[in-house]
Amino acid sequence: MIKKSAFSLLLVTLLAACASTPTKTAATKPAPVENMTQPAAATTGAAPESNTQATALNPFMDPNNPLSKMSIYFDTDKSHIKSQYMPIISAHAQYISSHPSAHVRLEGNCDERGSTEYNLALGERRAVAVEKVMEADGVPSSQLETISYGKEKPKALGHNEAAWAQNRRTDIDYLSK
Amino acid sequence: MKWARQGKAGIRLFIMTVMVLFAGSAWADLTISISGGSVTQIPIAVSPFANQAASPQPFSDIISNDLMRCGMFRLIDPSGVSAPMVQPMPFDAWHAKGADAWAVGAVYPQPDGDFSVSFRLMDVNKQSQITGYQFNVAPSQLREVAHRIADMIYESMTGDGGAFNSRIAFVNRAGHYFTLQVADSDGYNAHVILRTREPILSPVWSPHGGRLAYVSFEHGKAVIYIQSLVTGKRHRLGRFRGLSSAPAFSPDGHHLCIVLTFGSASRLYLINDDGTGLRPLTNTDAIDTEPDFSPDGGSIIFTSDRAGSPQIYRMPSTGGEAVRMTFNGKYYVSPRFSPDGKNIACIKKVNGQLRLTQLNIATGQEQVMTQASLDESPSYSPNGKMILFANADSGPGRLVVVSSNGLARTVLQAHAGDIRDPAWGPLLSNK
Structure with missing residues (x-):
């Protein structure tokens, strides 16, 4: 108690x-x-x-702060960033560029449907899509890296659209802040 | 009991064929139906081997299941008819059951611990022997012998090469571990080749079956390894800044086509099997992946979304222009050549469902082979008569084999865990 x-x-x-x-x-x-x-x-x-x-x-714990959002979600088979996620990416970009010691790994993921290898490439493309927005916002590329886990590390384990939507994402993973 | 079950399975197969027939005409002009009427299945009976109950393996079941899986045979219930190895043989009774061929055999332990296995394949109508053989083997080789007998029966009855005495590789995700496993072609005798906490993807066999190439994440990103199945030793195939994945051996086994991903582009490269001699094959900014060599080595098929959606393309294996092969849907992935180079197995999205599909290269005709939702990773048997793939419709991935003629569909021996990325290896020596 x-x-x-x-x-x-x-x-x-x-x-x-x-x-x-x-x-x-x-x-x-x-x-x-x-x-x-x-x-x-x-x-x-x-x-x-x-x-x-x-x-x-x-600020990463404040649900009202966009920095608390660590995942960018995508449509099926798509890698373009939906407008609602731009403020989140920009907030992180601002933080990273104002913290030279910050280093971020952008981790692309896919849902379980489709080929292992196509999803591996698509995951990388989703990570790179976020990276490009951050770089356009002034983040030095030396502070960013990308990785794709394809469909190998699903966050949601179900076999339905709700789970798949959770798994089509790029995670913003701070290796250092 | 068992044979009653198989009878029902026969009815289910028939229903499935009819469904494929209906579905075939529904979605596109180029899609053709599987014509059940034009395919004749050979009626065959396989009697339980003498002394089988006292041997470690259910011989006649292994053989019957093999023959059933390839879609070329109709298995006749052997119960109620005697199965002597020598004359007089009850040919009239087998004829009355509708069998054209009948296999009979025996398995006896030897004083040294080995087993003596003998079998005869009889022509019921001519009342003569088609083929016969005797093996003396260790208990651990009994399943292999059963598969070799199934191959002999297959080869004698069809004139084509067999496929049952071969291995499959697949990835199993169970708990926190990924394992790369190799098993017999019916899914039994699985053993672990590699175990890691990080993902393993895309195993493929070297042409003679002595090595596996695969993708492992044990260094935190996708990296290709080649591992000997004889020594267990392995080496990392080159060191690259980005991801390396989707390995495919050339038919001579000396080099591979692989995919390197830098930034948002995934491109095909050729590389020697020792990791030297990297040379580019494609250079678009799209995703080019899942290469597979034609059996003659002259061309490579692969998945590319250079036109906006993933489709199958073909290009010379020396480089050059890629020609698009699929136009009848918005999602075609995972192409694999049939061993005769005439067909391609792939996964096609049909009304949002991912289904195993065969494409005839010469005619462009397609056969959608299943009614499933989550098929993936097809590969042909060494003789092209079956296609192995993974299906996750009921949750964890399972191994499924369909016959290329569409008449048989078998879920292989269950493995605990989520099975992915199966690959069928070459035929092992049968003599």
């Missing part, structure tokens, strides 16, 4: 902290108190100071 409350507290802290701007400057010092606009901010005092500081760095 105690553990659970501590965890909730931490979660609340995370949510509150994510409202701060995710810049490199913010990473070097505790988040300014005035940025913690949510009521939950009042409870942050209860969390250990180190936690408060660590969570202030992490």
Whole structure:
């Protein structure tokens, strides 16, 4: 019970902290108190100071921040990026280009239908499609790499459209932030 | 009991043929139906071998199942008729059952632990022997002997080469492990060649069956390996910046056609089997993949989406212009030449369903071979009379064999796990 409350507290802290701007400057010092606009901010005092500081760095946990979205989904047999995913890719591109130490692997995936080898190539094309948008947004190519898992590493294990839709995707995997 | 079941299977086969017939005319002009009427199946009876019940293997079942799978035979229930190895033989009784041919045999243990297996194939109408043979083998070779007998029966009755004494390779995903396995042509006797936590793809056999080339992700990305089945040793085929995949051996076994993927382009290359001498074959910015050499080595078929959707193309194996071969749908993948070079097995999307399809190269006619949704990875038997593929309609992938004449469809021995990427190897020596 105690553990659970501590965890909730931490979660609340995370949510509150994510409202701060995710810049490199913010990473070097505790988040300014005035940025913690949510009521939950009042409870942050209860969390250990180190936690408060660590969570202030992490915009990737904020469901309202596009940086929390790590997957770009595709239509069947397609590799063009749908407009709704452009803000997510751009947010990551902005983060990566402003964090020279960040290194990202773009992992292309496909659903189980069709040939193993065609899907392997299609997965790479899906990874490269995201890479190209990021590069157009100013990310140096040295901070990006692509890989295709084809249809070999499905996220959803079902054999239906709902599962397939989950598996047609490029994951944005931060090897370092 | 068993034979009653096979009788029902015969009815199911008939129904399937009729369905294919109907479906054939429904989706396109170039698609033709499988004509059940023009195909005659040879009625044959295979009696349980004498002393079979005391031997480690059910001989007559192995042989009957082989003959059933190729679609060329109609198996006659052998029960109720005696099966002596010597005259007088009950030819009238076999004739009354409708059998044109009858196989009879015996299997006896020898003092040294080996088994003596003998069989005779009899012509029921002429009341004479067609062929016969005797083997002395270790217990571990009994299944192989049964497949060799099935091949002898097949060759004697059809005049064509057999295919049952051969191996298949496939990938099995079970739990956290991927295994590359090799088994007999009926799916039995499977053993593991490679086990890893990362994906394994696209195994193919060298022309003489001594090596497998395959794709492994054990280095975090797709990399081709060639592994000897004799020594177990393997080597990585070249080192490339991008992905390397879809290996295909040339008929002489000395080089391969492979696919290298850099950026969004996947292109065909030739490479020596020691990893030297890389040379490009295609240079579009599309996906070119799944190459397969023609049996004479002169051309290569492959999948390409250079025209917008994946289709099958053919080009000279020395390079040059690629000619599109498929025009009747929006998705054709995984082309494989038949051993005589006259047909191509592939997977075609039909009304959204992925179905094994045969394409006649000369006429352009297509035969959709199944009513399934998730067929993949076809490959022909060494004699071209059967096609092995994977099907995932009921969840985990299973191995399925259809006869090229469309009359027989068999799900092979079940393996726990998700079976993928099967490949049928060459015929092993039968003499």
